[in-house]
Amino acid sequence: MIAIYVCAAIAVYAALRVIAERNTMRKLPFVNVISFAVTAIIALLLPHPLTILATAAYFVGSTLESNAIASTWAGGIKKP
């Protein structure tokens, strides 16, 4: 099971890059890498049909959070 260690190492690496990056908008792609790695780890730890729902729920939820952070930081929707 090298696969799970590869995913864990990438998650830790991406977390360190998030801490090191100073610009908030440029932190978000690294946060995205953490979401991918954690989704992969959930699936690799729990080989069960319902895991698909858990991984999809976690991934879509974290994407929606990144979307919300990025859009809020960018000033939100401009009302005319």
Add this chain to the structure above:
Amino acid sequence: MLDEPARILVAAALCWINFVAIDVFFRLPESGGVCGATAIAQEVEKGGGALHGGYMLGNIVSSPDASAGTLLAACGVYCAGLSGGLFAALLVYIGNRICYDPGYAGTTGAITATFLVYGMTQVGFAATDFIAGMVIAILTIQGISHVHSSRLIARLWEIRGRLLGGP
């Protein structure tokens, strides 16, 4: 057959080709889907990267695209075989709708990845190789150097414009 590290690297290359080809084909580098994606692209450009590559980085962050489709399809095939991968494609489509995205890139990526992963499991690869491979593939685009990855995507976007007419 190949050892596990070699299989993971081959799977990473296949996943990379699958998701970058589909994302570029579905015009993700054209513009930001939401204002957050546009803002990420502008920051990447300010840091020395290319604007169109930045749009794709921003769109990957803001909505489940073909890369998410590839990862969830690999998880689906690992947990429940071919039908699990197709169920993951349906979940990606629902996720796209939640994130206010038409959802064509993500769903197409999930369906092609399902058949790719399922086909490769028939010739000695494991679905776990593709799960780790997709994490490596997204690391190369989003996690190493935004300047270089955005320039590479911008170049692919130019090639797509030349081959398939106006960007």
